[in-house]
Amino acid sequence: MEEWQVTKKEAGLRLDRYLQEKKGWPRSFFMKAQRTNKIKVNRKKEDPSYRLAEGDRVISFVLEEKKKSLPPVDVLYEDDHILAVNKPAGLLSLDVTGKEKDTLLDRVNGMLAGKGQGAAYPVHRIDFNTSGILLFARDEETGHILDRLIKERKVKKSYLCVVRGSLQPPAGRMENYIFKDARKNRVYVTEDPVKGARTAITDYETKAFGRGLSLVECRLLTGRTHQIRSQMAHGGHPLLGDDKYGSKEWNRKMGERRQLLCAFRVTFSFGEEAGPLSYLSGRTVTMDRIPFVERYFKGYRW
Missing domain, CATH: 3.10.290.10 (RNA-binding S4 domain)
Incomplete structure (x- = not known):
């Protein structure tokens, strides 16, 4: 008790x-x-x-198992209101079933408890096999404000990914429609609107090319499930390591088992409408290093 x-x-x-x-x-x-x-x-x-x-x-009266020591957390930014944390690929952001004992949420709150501080909670999620910046709110008011700003697209997220082939043109915009099949946990891209489909828009720019692979920066203008992965595959450039939308045979040949996709930058693009979070206006949080970029495009800096 x-x-x-x-x-x-x-x-x-x-x-x-x-x-x-x-x-x-x-x-x-x-x-x-x-x-x-x-x-x-x-x-x-x-x-x-x-x-x-x-x-x-x-x-x-909940009886909880004694918590094991969890790995450390890579905190990229923190203040009294928010935390920006690097989520490794292969780790759940959180577990709604309560069964998984090692999620990023567990690690963050374990770290905070060790400092004698109150718990935080994530205001968005990142796919299990995707790495990158996850934002946590440290109080209820901050959570509500960030949730609103994310829905208004005033918290801008940029991704780096490694895809097959050379995109033509090297930079541009992917705009089509995405239909989600919840039962299969995958989405389908169409060029024409169909019942249940939603518009998906992604701006992209090729940053480097070599060995038949492109390093691409993507900026989401909409936030659909598996948006970057499905749109790139639809255009003939599946993400390296992505078995769901790409080629499992090719991925294994390349030695990759997880999609090479990282939410590497978050920019707070708002003003006074953010209330107590207005001090973050114009601030950017960026990853220090991305292992798959170092592996395939050594020397590239963002």
Whole structure:
């Protein structure tokens, strides 16, 4: 059993958000604990939306396994409101089932707990086999603001990827339609609109070429599932290592098992509309190094 007393600063938080920040739980994990009567406020069951008052006593009867020591976190930027963290390829951003014990969320909150600081939570996700910058909010207000700014495309994300062949033209825009098949967890690209399809727009620029491979920078103007991977493959230039949209045989021949795709830069492109986050306006966070770029395009710097 764990018990906390709500402070004046914490008063007004929803019960679910309070425990997500305290424990770093995904919402689905909290909901399961709440349904099974393992969460109480002043010894009574309350709804997830219950707004806590100063002095309330929150009790968790959830029995958690003793946490193992997790690998360190590569923090690229941090302040009182946000964290920008490098997510390695092959690591989940978070696990909504609560079964996986080593996710980037676990590592970040383990690091913060070691410093005696409250939990953070990611405001977007990166695919399991994709690496790069993931943003975490350190409080509820920041989370809401970042969520809005991301939807308004005012948090701009740029990617580097390695693709097969030489793109013609070397720079341009891919604009078509993407239809998602949730059951197969893949998307399909069409040149003409079909029922359920959504517009997908990506600007791209070839940065280097060699050994039949191109290093390409992509800037998303829309945020569709597997957008870069599917559009590049649709244009005849699948990402190296991408079995889903490319050639497994070619990938194995090249010795790659994960798509070579990295969210290497995040730019905060907003002004006063960001409220308490306006100080970030115009700031850019960039990866220090990308192993696959060093492997295939040694000497290239972004």
